[in-house]
Amino acid sequence: MAFFSVIIPLYNKEAYIQQTIDSILNQSFTDFELIIVDDASTDDSLVLAKKYTSEKIIFIEHAKNKGLAATRNTGIKQASSSYITFLDADDYWKPNFLQTIHELITGFPEARIFATNYEESWKENTRIPHNCAAKLGKNFKGYIDFFSLNLGQGIYCHGSVCFHKEVYEKIGLYNEHIEFSEDIDLNIRANFHFKLAYSAKREMRYAMAISNQITRNSILNKSIPDYSLYANWEKHSITFKKYLDFERYVLAKKLKKSKDHRWKRIAKQIKLKNINWKQRLLLQAPVFVYTIVDSLKYLLLKFGIKATTY
Structure with missing residues (x-):
């Protein structure tokens, strides 16, 4: 073996x-x-x-x-x-x-x-x-x-x-x-x-x-993880709750970018103090801002600069 x-x-x-x-x-x-x-x-x-x-x-x-x-x-x-x-x-x-x-x-x-x-x-x-x-x-x-x-x-x-x-x-x-x-x-x-x-x-x-x-690929209408399944784990660990809210932010942002309205439900589950100010700002921004941010990130990549909200 x-x-x-x-x-x-x-x-x-x-x-x-x-x-x-x-x-x-x-x-x-x-x-x-x-x-x-x-x-x-x-x-x-x-x-x-x-x-x-x-x-x-x-x-x-x-x-x-x-x-x-x-x-x-x-x-x-x-x-x-x-x-x-x-x-x-x-x-x-x-x-x-x-x-x-x-x-x-x-x-x-x-x-x-x-x-x-x-x-x-x-x-x-x-x-x-x-x-x-x-x-x-x-x-x-x-x-x-x-x-x-x-x-x-x-x-x-x-x-x-x-x-x-x-x-x-x-x-x-x-x-x-x-x-x-x-x-x-x-x-x-x-x-x-x-x-x-x-x-x-x-x-x-x-x-x-x-x-x-x-x-x-776009995640429009694709089935996604249900993080509410881990609600009991969140109750007993601040660290786990913060991590899961970060993953909710990532998922909500991708859904919003794909114009998938499920992002609103995911965003409501986030304790906002568990994500940083840049992430909070992006979460509330209109979709066209995402396009601008992505274009800027790819432009910076050409000059060897990798920008991120993390």
């Missing part, structure tokens, strides 16, 4: 899938199986993936498109390892990602979630995310409180985290009824019940603004 099960959910990524597979096969830690789950791609993604003949690779094909959550769940059910990790078909691991995760597993035995920092890839440019990893120091390695350190961009992304199978046995799999932010929903459940061991090293590259990314 391999030490890691690595899962690639694949859907229409013919321009990127080979780089993604190469980054996995070129890992310095080599004890893994690679499970590629094709979600009924309509381009040559699967054809290109099947050019690889490594014995490490297992292919699974959905007869019809089921969505990202279901595709990840298919991979989890197939996985033979106790340690399960993911890489989307347009992202990239640096050569020591699995080695770093393995060091966290052996060094921090109380944890069941293991993650590293990451960097963003904007076409030819690379940027550092606006998350709280900088507070830890670039060489940090240890246990962290996910909810207190996740009030900005994610402290990890879903291509830089590994879950022990005990996590899924306790909290269940991805909610297949959620079409947007299903990873946030799982992160909430997982980190509430299990410890997280973290490395501040940026061992993964997260592709930004790529076409056909399920997670970056």
Whole structure:
């Protein structure tokens, strides 16, 4: 049995899938199986993936498109390892990602979630995310409180985290009824019940603004997480309540930008002192302001400046 099960959910990524597979096969830690789950791609993604003949690779094909959550769940059910990790078909691991995760597993035995920092890839440019990893120091390695350190961009992304199978046995799999932010929903459940061991090293590259990314399309009328399910958890933890209000802000802003009126219901659940003044201002701003802000952010990116409300 391999030490890691690595899962690639694949859907229409013919321009990127080979780089993604190469980054996995070129890992310095080599004890893994690679499970590629094709979600009924309509381009040559699967054809290109099947050019690889490594014995490490297992292919699974959905007869019809089921969505990202279901595709990840298919991979989890197939996985033979106790340690399960993911890489989307347009992202990239640096050569020591699995080695770093393995060091966290052996060094921090109380944890069941293991993650590293990451960097963003904007076409030819690379940027550092606006998350709280900088507070830890670039060489940090240890246990962290996910909810207190996740009030900005994610402290990890879903291509830089590994879950022990005990996590899924306790909290269940991805909610297949959620079409947007299903990873946030799982992160909430997982980190509430299990410890997280973290490395501040940026061992993964997260592709930004790529076409056909399920997670970056408009969320108009898509099913979204119901954060009210965690109301009892909020009552007993100020830190958890603040984190959940931040996620509500992020979700409400995206809904408003898509002209989806559900943003009003989400916004009413936010304790405003739990978000900063910039976030409060944006939450109340008209939609045209969002367009102006986004245009300004992309312009600044061209000059190497990454602006954020976090």
